[in-house]
Amino acid sequence: MPPFFKSFIFLIFLALLGSCQQELHFEVSPFSxxxxxxxxxxxxxxxxxxxxxxxxxxxxxxxxxxxxxxxxxxxxxxxxxxxxxxxxxxxxxxxxxxxxxxxxxxxxxxxxxxxxxxxxxxxxxxxxxxxxxxxRDPLSPAVVKLAGEPGDCLSPVVVGDFVGGSGLDTSAGVELTVNVVETGSFEINTGIVNGYYFTASGMFTKTGIQKVKARVQGKPLTGGTDLFTVTLNGSVCSFPVKVYEPVVAASLDYFPLSIGSYWVYDYVTYSKDSLTRRVDGTTLLDTLTYKLVKETRPSGTEKDLYFRKANGGFLEFAPLDKYTEAFVYVSPTTGDIPILREGIATGSYWESPAWLYKATFGQLIELQYRYYCLNANGGAIVNGMAFGSVYKIRMYPLVGSEGNPGGLSGEIFDFWFAKGIGLIYQSKLAGNGQAIYEMKLRRWLVN
Incomplete structure (x- = not known):
């Protein structure tokens, strides 16, 4: 390459370098x-x-x-x-x-x-x-002391009907008094005693004296007094639980209808033994055979009730609007109400047919009863008596109009049926859970 050509290329390179240096110049902002x-x-x-x-x-x-x-x-x-x-x-x-x-x-x-x-x-x-x-880290363990530690727990409140061989309701547990020194997480545990135990976990978000509830897992196997030692984040105390032995029943039905059997109830606020039901015989209604049950009210008046067993359940022949006060059907509107099914499981449900008839105010009203099994093997203590193998049923009336699905009427009914004994408890509840009326079994005889 000729020397003059090399010099020319070098001059071009210097010119480009100078141009790039000008483009890379930055203006620095002074500090305030x-x-x-x-x-x-x-x-x-x-x-x-x-x-x-x-x-x-x-x-x-x-x-x-x-x-x-x-x-x-x-x-x-x-x-x-x-x-x-x-x-x-x-x-x-x-x-x-x-x-x-x-x-x-x-x-x-x-x-x-x-x-x-x-x-x-x-x-x-x-x-x-x-x-x-x-x-403190909100997930770190709370600093907390059980009232009464390390001896007997102070004023524990045991909730639930503890009956040997029967399961407990979801509300069953024990309420304990604690003093939270520093907030944080907690765990409550007891050992297994007689087939069941208590447990809980969560967060304490405030300090001071307060209540905490541990729920039951498992079920008591036999009657007696069980002593539990509870631990809460290192704090320890003890409390007893009384477990009742259930009454013995020979029948296998949850709603026995043998002739001559009777049940005596405490009813509402009347005196003891104020309502009696007795199976008096059989009767024929619409070609179907029902057991006739005579009910004697506190006033002394008698009322005929009709029940039959069919297709693994029990039916009551009655006015279809018997279990609601939301309206009254124009008479006669009677039929079978499916009050109970056998072989049910906790959490299962069933429904009556949806009936559509004219109410006394002239409108067609649809009515349906929906039943839920809250506990299929519960324990219950009624009038100081312990019952095992109890079906605890809750029923809601659904009321609607023609072409519109039924909605809850706001009424709630509880029915408890003990195996071999029958209806041991019935109540109607208000929306806040308070009983409007109650029937509690006092005496009975199942033939």
Whole structure:
């Protein structure tokens, strides 16, 4: 290559290099000048702290501090704290004018331990010191003591009908008094005694004296008094549970209808033995055979009831609107109401047909009864007597109009049937769960 050509290429390279250097030139913004605003005594009262901090919990956006600064020269700024307990505060930016401004510094990082942390907030040569309180890790175990520890639990409340060989309702358990010193998680456990135990877990969100409930798992196997030792985050106390032996019944039916059998109930607020039902014989209704049950009311009046067993269940022949006060059908509107099924499981349900007839106010009204089995092998204590193998049934009337599905009428009925004995308890409940009326078995004879 000729020498003059090499020189020409070298001159072009120098020109390009100079051009690139001009394009890579950056203009650096000067630092601003100013101070953190303090009062006459030098206190940093203008700094506002916001949000709650907890150990091992990443701070939410609501965790920040607001600092007030007086800017005397525009330019870039960095207002920040030192790092304490694995977190800090910082904001970078530019002041485009002088004056007094509030700058929000977000929290960065996650506190590792609870306690009080002290930070130095710096802007230029100006410094303010603030304090932040970090709460205990909400998932850490609560510091809590059982009332009565380490001996007998203080005033434990045992809830439920504990009957040997029978399951318990979901509401069964024990209520204990505790003193929460520091909030956090908790676990309650007892050992297994006589086939069942108590357990609970959750969070204490406030300190002080309070109640906590542990629920039952399993079922008692035999009658007697069972002594449980309960532990709650290292605190220990003991409480007894009385388990009743159930009465013995020979029949296998949950609704016996043998002639000559009778049941005597305490009814509403009347005196004991105030309502009696007796199976007097049989009768024919619409070509079907029913057992005739004579019911004697507290007033002394008698009423005929009709029941039959069919297709693995029990039917009551009665006015279809017997179990609702939402309306009254124009008579006669009678039929079979499926009051009970056998072989049911806890959580199962069944329904009556949906009947559509004219009510006394002239409108066609649809009525249906829906039954739920709350417990298919429950225990029940009624009038001081323990019953096992109890079907606990809850029924809701559904009321609608022609072409519109039925909705709950607001009425609730409970029926408890003990195997070999029959109906041992019946009630109508208000919406708040309070009984409007109750029937409690007092005496009976099943032939």
């Amino acid at each position: 000048e100013g101070v953190l605003v303090k009062d006459a005594a030098g206190n940093c009262d203008s700094i506002k702290v916001n949000g709650t901090l907890s150990a091992n919990v990443f701070p939410a956006d609501s965790n920040f501090i607001d600092v007030t600064v007086r800017v005397t020269k525009t330019g870039s700024y960095s207002i920040h704290s030192d790092t304490v307990n694995n977190y800090y505060y910082r904001r970078d930016g530019d002041f485009e004018s002088t004056g007094t401004f509030v700058v929000r510094l977000p929290s960065k990082g996650t506190p590792l331990a609870d306690g009080t942390d002290h930070f130095a907030i710096t802007y230029g040569n100006s410094v303010c010191v603030i304090s932040r309180t970090v709460l």
